[in-house]
Amino acid sequence: MKQTASTFTGLTDMTVPNDIAKLVAQLSLEEKASLLSGKNFWETMDIPRLGISSLFLADGPHGIRKQQAAADHLGLNVSVPATCFPTAATIANSWDVKLVEQMGKYLGVEARSLGVNVLLGPGINIKRNPLCGRNFEYYSEDPYLTGKLAAALVRGIQSEGVAACVKHYAVNNQETNRMAINAIVDERALREIYLTAFEMVVKEGAVQTLMTAYNRINGVYANEHSYLLRQILREEWGFTGLVVTDWGGSNDRIDGLLASSDLEMPGTNGESDRELVAAVQSGRVAESYLDESVSRLLYLAKNTSRIPENNHEISFDVRAHHEVARHIAEESIVLLKNQGNLLPLQKGQRVAIIGDFARSPRYQGAGSSNVNPTQISTLLGAAQQAGIQLVGFEPGYERYGKRNQSLQKRAINLAKKADVVLLCIGLDEASEAEGLDRPHMRLPDNQIELLGALQSVNPALVVILSCGCAVEMPWIGTVPAVLHAYLSGQAGAEAIVNIITGKVNPSGKLAETYPLRYEEVPSATLFPGKEATAEYRESLFVGYRYFDRFPEKVLFPFGYGLSYTSFSYRDLQISEEGVSFVIQNTGRWDGKEIAQLYVRKKASSLFRPEKELKGFIKVFIKAGEEQRVFIPFDEYTFRVFDVLNKTWSVEEGEYEILVGASSRDIRLRGNWYKKGHMVLSPCDPASLISYYTGDPARVSREEFQYLMEAPLPSDRWDRTRSLSYNDTVAQCQYAKSCFARLVFHIIDFLPPFFRKIGMRNQANLIMMSFYYMPFRGITKMMGGMVNRAMAEGLLVIANGHFFKGIKHIVKEYIKLRKAGYAKYRT
Template sequence: MKYIEIIKNMTLEEKASLMSGKDFWQTQDIERLGINSIFLADGPHGIRKQAEAADHLGLNASVPATCFPTAATVANSWNLELGKKIGEYLGEEAVAQKVNVLLGPGINMKRDPLCGRNFEYFSEDPYHAGKMAAAYIRGIQSHGISACVKHFAANNQEERRMSIDTIVDERTLREIYLTAFEIAIKEGKTKTVMSAYNMLNGEYTNENMHIMRDILRNEWNYEGVVVTDWGGSNDRVAGLLAGNELEMPTTAGETNKEIIAAIKSGKIKEEVLDECVDRLLDLIFTTEDVYKNGYKQEFNVEEHHQVAQEVAEESIVLLKNEGNILPLKKGVTVATIGEFAQQARYQGAGSSIVNPTKLDNTLQCLKDSGLVNIGFEPGFERYGKRSQGKISRACALAKKAEVVLLYIGLDEATEAEGLDRQNMKIPENQLDLLNALYEVNQNIVVVLSCGAAVEMPWITKVKGLVHGYLSGQAGAQAILRVLTGAVNPSGKLSETYPIRYEDTPAYHQFPGKEVSVEYREGVYIGYRYYDTAKVNVLFPFGFGLSYTTFEYSNLQVSKDAVTFSITNTGDVAGMEVAQLYVGCKSDDIFRPSKELKGFAKVLIGAGETKTVSIPFDDKTFRYFNVKTNQWEIEEAQYNLMIGASSADIKLEDTLFVEGTGAPLPYDKAKLPSYYSASKANTIDQNEFEQLLGRKVPVSKWDRSKPLGYNDTISQCQYAKGTFARFTFYSIKFAYWFLKKIGKRTTANIIMMSIYNMPFRGVARMTGGVINMPMLDGILMMVNGHFFKGLRHVLKERSKMLKGVKAQNITQAQAMKEQKNG
């Protein structure tokens, strides 16, 4: 241990106190030993350090900071250097706000397009997500502070996220859901990891010895700190045993007492606590070094805004360009239509929400674009209400223009932390507008703003489609520069766009509604499923158009790399993302037909040819063998494919690779759907259990049992207590009523912060206002013993207040003695 001398001088109570927060965002300090509090702040795409009362839902405004494009947006750049640059600028702003730990990036897989937090995540591919995350981390930590990779692991739905049990087989867990974390930790060297809310195969993630000890600590040799997601601690002692150093936010000392009692009783050894304290001290001292001799408390707002624009420009994806309608020539008359042109949709909602330093506006930026904007009409109501008047006025304007610029997408209340989307559709009132515009002017260019995949049955009615994703505070200007050709678009999709939601691999298993969610599709997520099962998609993974054209040639394969040439055959410079996919030709072990194993983004001048080399690494040919319980290489011929997307393979060759001689992990006859892949989205329970190697748990609530700590408020509908059922229906009514009157954001907060909250969260998230003994009383009330429970609550609250008063007196006396001494 690094800080053994300091730890020797600490009391047991002091050591335990470091294991949970001082308040909502800070760790505990111990002044006599020179141990300062450090500050943790949300910040996947901009710093969210709240100036007023703290919360985890983005309700209260934060100190102004640059709102960079979200991770889902930047992932489309496929540019690792750009990711590192964003990290550097995020790190600089974090230091300016005296933040020690920046809570990001988020690298959970996009298992399903409807996950409400997909806008915060990079990709449906673990290799791609891991590489981008490692770049961000290197940039952030170059300033001496810590990044915090989240959410570890298999957190792929928002509904019931604090209690859902993710059931996934070991190979899928390793290859799909842990690989991005492995890359981020080994290559990015992150100092902090955030555990997820959910359970994983029957255990809460921050108590799960398999992922926390066997894999994270022992296999990956991670020596940093693990922090819970806010309110995500279930059993504090079990978490400590698993190596979870820091519980956030504060529990006002309640869980510290649990740790002390466990050590005194011999349940855990004090050495376990000492190891956790040592790792936390290392995080505190190393991230405080940057502030020792003063620090720059300001940053160049304009420079950072310009970087946000550059990032957005390189991340925008051109999806359709019929008849080369784009780029728009100078002097073209345009009708600007769509609510999002006036009030941009530029970031997600929830804990990642940033208070931007400035915000570009499309209508203002149009004045200097070279286009002639003849007017603006909103055309639709932002939150879905139909308005024929708005449509009529928009159509009247569209008739007068050469081109219609139509700004549509998803609103903030549809894509939000704590909620999953209900469907993949653009709101009907926006499609009504599009259909009406098509009747009066067919030169429509759609600018799409949303953080995840959507269905596009309407795409035949537009000639141009520019996808800005959620492009940050400078996105409006960036999009116009792409539309006018000042920037040649080079973004490529980091997720597949299916034709319809029913085609998706997890369609029948998303989300888990009650106890668990089963990942029956196994390794077949995203393009791994569509390409292997030969399911047609609208836009494949890695797809994106340019204003120039590229030609691939001269593929050469060695044992260490692939090398090839790309020629820009157009008349403007452009950037191309070349992608390396690998597929095993053996069918002894079921595998996706191709998997991304490398990529490179290159700038090529008009008529220029560049040589590109993509090296192999330890992940190029590996698979996880469940019999040997380790990574193996299957001896076989492998297809090496160079593509402009997963579906557009330009060059191909084979390479024989020697294997590790491991036994075959599966009985092919027992897993027919996995070997054929064509039915990977309709796998039955029996076959999934064959893959899993055990019976799956019952996925429904046992409604005969009394409700407990890990049951949710939503389960009060089955409670024995009239009080609890009344509370449930009151919450349901409030949600319905708020949506009805247009208060969708407020309605969503009810679902995020109350409806799906487990009862233990009431204690974990209230900073000691309600403790676990009081919660016992609340549960008595819920389970039909109203007055007994109420008496218990009042008794325990009185006891708690007396304890706080006594503690304050003791602390005051100690301070007085210290002062006099």
């Protein structure tokens, strides 16, 4: 159903600065439209006659990716050198709000020095499933932890006069078919799990820009979802900033504008501008809608301090920023196992370093967040610098999984000469990437074989993992020590060495649950949605909210991490303001502890998780000393979404207050009665047994449909109809045209072929750029070189009319050239 103009409650109904109001009044309709789509791939349109300059938007959740030459959105082309900080999945393990805000300030400094107005990050989508290919860019499976850390990063970035852009709003939890998939999610899960972090970033971080997701939510594209954008984001949360599409993420430009999406990126060489002008001239859209969006854009420009690139007075201290990146990594790396106190290394121990990652580190993911670092530390170099007594180094395995007995044999011989072996393993660069999801949770077989062989000749084995996600560890029983470095940035190797030598006491704790096997994950059988829909049948039961019902399914719980010291907890006190308790360092090392506050409703008319994180604190305590700490209650502590009344409410009753070192290691318990309201379920609990008392991983389609209170759309593509503008290239497999089916089979054949011959990046590129690309995306990502009319010609070919389609494309191409729209606007 088309949306119509209505009263707007955003920036233009607030006090608009006089200078902005005057600028808007001087703009023609065509100029207003031009400001609302990109000038090129990274810049907005400028209007020199009124002194309106372009805004520069750059990727960069964990570093600035400003490209020097040819533009792309997948991280393929070289960008200007910048500090590569640890990724979001890594810094989430620090649980340190102040540290993350500090990182944001350093990102802001670098962005400002490079002339960037808007830094496209942080990404705060929830880790619904461990196989999401972009999990390394996201913080956690928990919305509270995600929201607190992301808000801190935003505050840091924006303190330097650069706007942060939180993404991807919303329910973007898979990469497979991400530009067309329809995420089916119930109202409580939407509000309590998938939107809460965005709410916190808006309210606590005062984020200035927000990026919409590619996908649909319950049938409506995120970028034209009036309920999400106008009703929740702007009216309920009070967001007055700029909403920008993901690159190529605009489906219907007019519906997007009506829903309150302001800026379309990248530019389409005027095609979208003409759509907007025509919509106003026809009366479909009131010009005030353009005024609102333009006002927000100009307000953003006014509040960001873009520095010209030729102004060399503005710069950043490369070495100092590298040291900050190292410190952040030290606070975020997680010690998972340390049997017999194998770590830290003892002085004089002979150490063998094995693993290709020791000389060529895995320190970031692939795709649009790929940063060109100012320098790179290696574990081998850092170990030598630290004075570790090395007996040698061997790569041990081939990086991309190929078996090599010669490499393995040399590594085994080296291990026999050492007192301790440091084995560096993990996932390669092509395994964690934007645009595609991982096929499994396992490490490469050649690495596991090497691990087993080394353990048989030298049991003093320290595994150092490098990957941005949870992995299965069926081998962990044979290994005494495991250190998970995640993707710890350009200085990560130095941080690892400082931890294994004891210079730094590890303090990171997991921001996600590690299942024993992938099959234990509640969304395992439904992830990813491969065709029409992705059904979120597990509802609220994501991560520890599910696993805390089933202790036997977990390898490492949410919030888990070891230290070289130990801590005890006592004397819990609960008040209306929050909780306080005493933590004592009972070991011999100074160290930091992350204490976590969980809340459980004792009896409820609603289905609820066993407990939910509602606060945390990271505190430094010297050996033998103790400290009383306080964790406050806030507006999120006791609330639940009341579906019947469409509002947040506090369910009255008794709550159990839990304080612990992880979700499974609860040290202190207390009860607290909270006044509130009776909150009723709109559904009969007897019809939702899986959610109330059963296994949310076994929800039937019928039970989920009852929860949704609406018929579920088919999860399969409709193979009987003709292909349309929003269908993907992958759907050409059932196209009427033999030519289109042939093209599909070629594209389908190439990725596994390229992987087999070692060209993994090229294989991934095909999947990202072609396989799941909708026909509309071809027009949106080509900068106007292919317009909608030409894409329609492609559809004519796919639907069985080859020559008619070719004729249409040639005709439209000639028209495009004559009109002068074959290149980006200048």
